[in-house]
Amino acid sequence: MTPLPEQSPVPVPALSAAPQVSVVVIGRNEGERLVRCLASVMAADWHGISREVIYVDSCSRDDSLTRARHQGALALLLDDASPCAAKARNLGWHAARGDCILFLDGDTELDAGFVRLACTTLQAHADVCAVWGHRRESDPQQSWFTRVLDLDWVYPAGPSLYFGGDVLIRREALLASGGFDPQLKAGEEPELCARLRAAGWKIMHVDAPMTRHDLAIRSWRAYWLRAYRSGMAYAEVAERMRKLGDPLWQHEARRDFLHGWLFLAAGAAWLVSWFWWPWMAVGLTLAGGLLLARTAWRCRWKAPGQPGLCWLYAVHVHLQKIPSLFGQLHWRRHRQAGGSGLIDYKQSPSRSPRRVKSWLADGLTPLARLWQRWGLARWLRVWSVARLQAATGRQVAPSNVVLGPVEIHGSGNIRLGERALIYPGCYFETQGAGRIEIGDDVVLSRGVHIVAFDRVTLGAGCMVGEYSSLRDANHRSGPDGIRHSGHDSAPLDIGRNVWIGRGVAVLKGARLGDNCIVAANAVVNRPVAAGAIVGGLPARPLPRYPCEES
Numbered sequence: 173m174t175p176l177p178e179q180s181p182v183p184v185p186a187l188s189a190a191p192q193v194s195v196v197v198i199g200r201n202e203g204e205r206l207v208r209c210l211a212s213v214m215a216a217d218w219h220g221i222s223r224e225v226i227y228v229d230s231c232s233r234d235d236s237l238t239r240a241r242h243q244g245a246l247a248l249l250l251d252d253a254s255p256c257a258a259k260a261r262n263l264g265w266h267a268a269r270g271d272c273i274l275f276l277d278g279d280t281e282l283d284a285g286f287v288r289l290a291c292t293t294l295q296a297h298a299d300v301c302a303v304w305g306h307r308r309e310s311d312p313q314q315s316w317f318t319r320v321l322d323l324d325w326v327y328p329a330g331p332s333l334y335f336g337g338d339v340l341i342r343r344e345a346l347l348a349s350g351g352f353d354p355q356l357k358a359g360e361e362p363e364l365c366a367r368l369r370a371a372g373w374k375i376m377h378v379d380a381p382m383t384r385h386d387l388a389i390r391s392w393r394a395y396w397l398r399a400y401r402s403g404m405a406y407a408e409v410a411e412r413m414r415k416l417g418d419p420l421w422q423h424e425a426r427r428d429f430l431h432g433w434l435f436l437a438a439g440a441a442w443l444v445s446w447f448w449w450p451w452m453a454v455g456l457t458l459a460g461g462l463l464l465a466r467t468a469w470r471c472r473w474k475a476p477g478q479p480g481l482c483w484l485y486a487v488h489v490h491l492q493k494i495p496s497l498f499g500q501l502h503w504r505r506h507r508q509a510g511g512s513g514l515i516d517y518k519q520s521p522s523r524s525p526r527r528v529k530s531w532l533a534d535g536l537t538p539l540a541r542l543w544q545r546w547g548l549a550r551w552l553r554v555w556s557v558a559r560l561q562a563a564t565g566r567q568v569a570p571s572n573v574v575l576g577p578v579e580i581h582g583s584g585n586i587r588l589g590e591r592a593l594i595y596p597g598c599y600f601e602t603q604g605a606g607r608i609e610i611g612d613d614v615v616l617s618r619g620v621h622i623v624a625f626d627r628v629t630l631g632a633g634c635m636v637g638e639y640s641s642l643r644d645a646n647h648r649s650g651p652d653g654i655r656h657s658g659h660d661s662a663p664l665d666i667g668r669n670v671w672i673g674r675g676v677a678v679l680k681g682a683r684l685g686d687n688c689i690v691a692a693n694a695v696v697n698r699p700v701a702a703g704a705i706v707g708g709l710p711a712r713p714l715p716r717y718p719c720e721e722s
Contacts, residue, residue: 192222192223192224192271192272193270193273193291194226194264194265194269194270194273194274194343195226195274196226196228196268196273196274196275196276197245198227198228198230198257198261198275199229199279200230201232201234202234202236202278203234203235203239205278206227206278206279207239207243208281209277209278209281210227210240210243210244210245211243212282213225214244216284216285216286217284217285217288218287221288222270223287224269224270225244225246226245226246226248226264226267226268227240227246227247227248228249228250228260228261228263229247229250230255230257230260231250231252237249248264248267250263257277257358257360258354258355258360261351262352271342271343271344272343273340273341274287274290274339275337275340275341276337276383277337277383277385279385279388280307280338281383281384282383283381283383283384285381286305286381286382286383287340289303289380290378297374297376300375300376301341301345301374301375302341302373302376303339303340303375303377303378304335304336304375304378304382305378305382306325306380306382307325307336307338308322308384309321309322309325309385310385310386316484317390317391317392317394320481320485320488321389321395322387323475323481323485325385330376331374332375332377334362334375334420335361335375335377338382345371349367356408357408358401358405359406359409359421362421363409363412366413366418370418396495399494401499402492402496403428403496403500403502404500406428407425407429407503407504409425410422410424410425410426428493428496428497431490433497435491435493436497438456438460448559464487464490467485467486467489467490468482468483468485468486469482471485553574556578557574559578560574563584564580564586566587569589569590569591571590571591572588572593572594575593575594575596576595577597578594579597579598580599580601581599581601583604583606584602585608586602586608586609586610587608587609589610589612591613592613592614592615593615595616595617595620595638597618597619598616598618598619598620598621598622599619599622600622601622601623605626606624606625606645607624607628608622608624611629611630611633612632612633614635615634615635617636617638617674619639620636620637620641620642621639621642621643622642622643623641623643623645624644624645626680628643628663628666629663629665631666631667631668631670631686632668633670634666634668634669634670634672635672638674638675640674640675640677641676641677641678642664642666642678643677643679644663645659645661646661646679648660661680664679664681664683665684666684667683667684667687668687670689670690671689671690672684673689673693673694675692675693677695678690678696679695681697682698682699684699684700685699688700688701688702688704688705689706691705691714694706694708695708
């Protein structure tokens, strides 16, 4: 442990040789974890140290209050419409009588020797107001999430800028500072530490075990919500510290915000590039691997001799930036409304008021607004036209509107008229001498498939409904199997101003006259007269009703 100066800038009375300690445990729906926590407090080394135990419950739905009373603790209920750890800790230490307050979370177990070591440290250094030690997970092997989050608790020993939820602190320091800020839903400890340091106090992290913690994170949802809540805390505390001129969490908040956007953009680029620029995907993969290797190397001191765990921790270090970004965005969105309520990552999914999908939607909403405000959709259309030109080798008239990617296979022998409207997801395929000719003012809805081994033509003004298929060839059946037996093809010609409904299949040899209508889900395998209305399987003429003729 690094020695501290013997002269304190803060005149405080020395602690007695056997200070009275008030243990304040806070919790919500902890159940058996709370029982283990209180049992560890009772079993600690209290020889020569008087103590009292107080439990503050934040509106649990289980029997935590009853369990605490049976363990001999003074049980208090935080009756608040918006409970949080800061309010619970304030209620506890205001009810306490000890010279020092030992704060514990209800999902921790106290190390038997920590209290005596912490009290000795406070006695030896009058300018130290708080002492904390190592918190580690009680069962890090319960999930991959817990294994990596266990390393988050590893900090170097010595003077520190802040402490966490488990700490032994002088009561007089709490009285002078006013305690925890009840408006903070998370990050209340570092914010208090900033005020304590501003008053001249020091904080000591001793190189000794303090508590064992049961994080109980076994799902992606719980992992996401925990990082999401951390992002909210970073944003709020950093904003407060910025106004006070304190650098606490300024860098961390900016880093998570920028890295979150960067990793989102890199992930999207990686997915897209596999289809259009594979070389870019390979480059991004290599860059990501180098970034993980660098992080794993720098964090190896946290898990010496465990390179696999170091790599896993490196993934966690960067992955958590994304939910942290969304947490910051959520806080910025709701700060004018007076906060966003408690986020409990341990609550039952069936009782959760909001789903991860909702958090994602909240986080992506600003990006969607930018997409609309800056007109980025038009650039996607320009890119889609450019890809269509590259695939066909022909100039596409600027009057055509291509709303999204069009998939093209084969020779690319496609001729497109003017003023066409093509929705995303269309598929064009030309094989051999086959060609596709599309006239002016044609509308091709989402998912339209056009396959030409001979010729497929669409006259001017045609409209083709979603997921319709226009094919001028059929597979043969032969001794070598359908796949290798070739095709029989015949031209497929569609006249002017033809309306083809949703899910229609138009097969080889069919000829649709001008101004005809094909009802949804029909199969057309023979000529259709001009002006006719057909439907069914196979398509047959349908009667015209007076309202249609009028």
